[in-house]
Amino acid sequence: MKNIYYPYKAELTKIKDETSNIKTFFLKLSQPLTFKGGQFMQLSAPGIGEAPFTPSSEPGEVDEMTITILKTGRITDYLHEKVKPGDILGLRGPFGHGYPTHLFDGKTVLVIGGGVGLAPLRACLYALFGECYDRVNRISIKYGARSPYDLVFRDEYEEWAKKEKVDMSISIDRPHPEWEKGAFKFDGVSQTVGLVTVLLDNLDVDIENTYAVSCGPEIMLKFVTYKLLDLGFKPEQIYLSMNRRMSCGVGKCHRCNIGPYYLCKDGPDMCYADIMNYDPFGSL
Ligand SMILES: Cc1cc2nc3c(=O)[nH]c(=O)nc-3n(C[C@H](O)[C@H](O)[C@H](O)COP(=O)(O)OP(=O)(O)OC[C@H]3O[C@@H](n4cnc5c(N)ncnc54)[C@H](O)[C@@H]3O)c2cc1C
Ligand code: FES
Structure with a gap:
């Protein structure tokens, strides 16, 4: 065996x-x-x-x-x-399970990343640009990092934003002289300053027909979730990458529970509706 x-x-x-x-x-x-x-x-x-x-x-x-x-x-x-x-x-x-791409048929997928959190999401984006592209309605990418120099995969944004069904907005946490000067200009990508939640202001999607997937620091996931709920998303429409400390990876060591769920086995991407009653953000 x-x-x-x-x-x-x-x-x-x-x-x-x-x-x-x-x-x-x-x-x-x-x-x-x-x-x-x-x-x-x-x-x-x-x-x-x-x-x-x-x-x-x-x-x-x-x-x-x-x-x-x-x-x-x-x-x-x-x-x-x-x-x-x-x-x-x-x-x-x-x-683990991976992103619930089977739910995305005919829907808009709102992909929200922070910092290195765009790395796991890039695999999801490649699936959305590939096998799922004909089936999804729209792909809206919101990505934030501390400074222009902390944005990952910078050489790919313009290619992503060029796709017909894709829109992309990025932000950096604080003003940065080179950002203001336009040294980091990405064609077709909307750019601003502020925490990643600022990219959800004036959100232009049909909320009822949208799923949100988010990956980033847990503090970011908390505020993204609260903002999405404020905007009218139902907990069932929000998927979060809960990248907690893990050990075995297969549900044996009890290192990674949220309530009855093992993040390694049942996640790491969890539907907020499943974990919302188990204090998923703890004391954050
Ligand atoms: C399912 C899953 C997927 C992940 N994917 C990625 C990825 O694609 N890229 C990436 O850079 N990281 C990812 N991480 C986080 C990565 O596993 C940790 O950064 C790594 O385990 C730290 O190991 P270390 O020995 O270098 O740090 P340690 O010496 O163990 O810890 C250093 C610091 O990192 C913190 N830390 C440790 N583990 C985590 C964690 N899981 N999440 C947040 N902080 C942690 C500790 O609290 C401590 O402050 C993922 C985690 C999980 C559970
Ligand atoms: S990592 Fe061991 S139970 Fe999840």
Whole structure:
């Protein structure tokens, strides 16, 4: 029987700097796998440890994938500082459910990301631009980061915004001289200053026929959720990536519960209607 705790090998082929503390790691897998946008992998550096990350590349049956990682602690520091192309890493997964793309037929999908949260959402966007494109009504992307230099995947925004069914707005938290000067101008993308929730002011979508999916720091998810509810979204229309600390990834270690739900197994993208009665944002 296959041991679910045993990682298989993935060769690191390339590392791309996205920002000063976010890099994209390109991996060649030793065996193909099939994943859905939003499902996550446990990535391990031999002798150091493993951590959960959601691939940022196109979902489907793949023998290569990218994972985009914020440098934040022991394992991510190691990945940022020590590993190099040619090194072998370990992978387990995919785990979790992924984004509920089956619900999106005929609907508008409002994709709301903050910081490195656009990485998991990029896999969802690639699915929306690919297999789901003919079926969805519209794709509205709202993305915010601290400063212009903290925006990830900057070289792709114009291509995304050019698509007929897509609109995109981005914001940076505080004014920045180069933003004002137009040094970060993206054709077809609306740009402003303020926390990501500012992008939901004057929202131009048919709310009844829209699903929102959001990924970012939990504090951002909290305020995005409250704003969406204020705007008239029902809890059933809101999906949140609850990227909490995890260990086993398969519902065995009890590290990741919200109420009766295991985020690793039942999520990590959770419908707000399912978790709203279990204090999902804790003391935030
Ligand atoms: C399902 C899932 C998908 C994820 N996808 C991505 C991704 O695509 N890209 C990415 O950069 N990160 C992602 N994360 C977060 C990533 O797993 C953590 O940043 C990583 O585990 C930190 O490990 P570390 O050893 O470097 O940090 P540690 O030394 O363990 O911790 C350093 C700091 O990071 C905080 N931290 C640890 N784990 C998390 C977490 N899960 N969420 C928020 N803060 C945390 C700690 O509280 C501490 O402040 C995901 C997490 C989950 C659960
Ligand atoms: S990570 Fe072990 S139960 Fe979810």
